[in-house]
Amino acid sequence: MSEFFAMGGYAVYVWPSYLLASIILIANIVAPMQQRKRVFKEIARKLRRARNEKQ
Amino acid sequence: MIVRFFHQMGSPRYFYGVAGKLIPWFMATFLITLIVGLYYSFAAPPDYQQGESYRIMYIHVPASWMSMFIYVVMAISGLISLVWRIKMTEVFVISSATVGASFTFLALATGSLWGKPMWGTWWVWDARLTSELLLLFLYLGIIALHSAIEDKRVAARAVSILALVGVINIPIIHYSVEWWNTLHQTASVTKFDKPSMDIRMLIPLLIMAISFKLYYGAVVLMRARAEIVERERNSRWVQDLVEQEAI
Numbered sequence A: 001m002s003e004f005f006a007m008g009g010y011a012v013y014v015w016p017s018y019l020l021a022s023i024i025l026i027a028n029i030v031a032p033m034q035q036r037k038r039v040f041k042e043i044a045r046k047l048r049r050a051r052n053e054k055q
Numbered sequence B: 001m002i003v004r005f006f007h008q009m010g011s012p013r014y015f016y017g018v019a020g021k022l023i024p025w026f027m028a029t030f031l032i033t034l035i036v037g038l039y040y041s042f043a044a045p046p047d048y049q050q051g052e053s054y055r056i057m058y059i060h061v062p063a064s065w066m067s068m069f070i071y072v073v074m075a076i077s078g079l080i081s082l083v084w085r086i087k088m089t090e091v092f093v094i095s096s097a098t099v100g101a102s103f104t105f106l107a108l109a110t111g112s113l114w115g116k117p118m119w120g121t122w123w124v125w126d127a128r129l130t131s132e133l134l135l136l137f138l139y140l141g142i143i144a145l146h147s148a149i150e151d152k153r154v155a156a157r158a159v160s161i162l163a164l165v166g167v168i169n170i171p172i173i174h175y176s177v178e179w180w181n182t183l184h185q186t187a188s189v190t191k192f193d194k195p196s197m198d199i200r201m202l203i204p205l206l207i208m209a210i211s212f213k214l215y216y217g218a219v220v221l222m223r224a225r226a227e228i229v230e231r232e233r234n235s236r237w238v239q240d241l242v243e244q245e246a247i
Helices: A002-009 A011-054 B002-009 B012-043 B052-084 B087-119 B127-148 B152-166 B169-179 B199-231 B236-246
Strands: none
Touching: A002 A011, A002 B052, A011 B052, A011 B087, A011 B199, A011 B236, B012 B052, B012 B087, B012 B199, B052 B087, B052 B127, B052 B152, B052 B169, B052 B199, B087 B127, B087 B152, B087 B199, B127 B152, B127 B169, B199 B236
16 A cells, blocks of 8 residues: 555655646636626625615 | 527527536546546556656646647637627637636646656756647636626637637647657657557546546536626526525
């Protein structure tokens, strides 16, 4: 097992590559979810304000 | 039939719905191929020259392919946007740009991480590396230009033109290793005779490539959906959607 993590002495190059890949892949999934949530909140606020003005 | 399909897909509301149904499928198939691909990436035998360090290639090569593939998809969407003014291809251009930039950065960074132990340097100004760096700047330019223009439809046209001009860089990247003497090695997979790679090493590479494509499918649709609600915020159906979610 420790031999696996050692990557034949290249651990400091191999694992950061995979770590960076995971960070980038996850970030690209989270970012559009947050963008959509932010826009939804903005629209909801605007709708609420419009409704309050009508009353 | 085909015409009707394109007409419907051109409508933001319809596209939003269809994309929402497709995303889970892309995500599920991405995760399955990722797990299988990763397993075989580490089960493959070490390289006789590079030892274990070559496993970086299972990220680097698919990421590099994606950086070019996404650019071509983006440029084609740009062309369609300019000619037919279809809203959805306009959304596709900018949605692709962020994912494309990410993969380009990943390709460059993993290349560096491999280059240090194998070439003895993080970076050289050879034709392949330089043209790939130019690709990153093209993507970043497209993102910056899009956010600089307030009117989203004008922004989409400007970005489409830039994407089309930049497409000249794609064959340059691909053939750079043949046209110039580069430190970067020539292609091992995409050539006409047999790939010069052991089948046990090649298969995980191809699975990872498929996995990244499925990932792009999922993420670009998620981005596109977010862009759609942002652009169509004043339309009735988006407001209904927001109210439904609030309840």
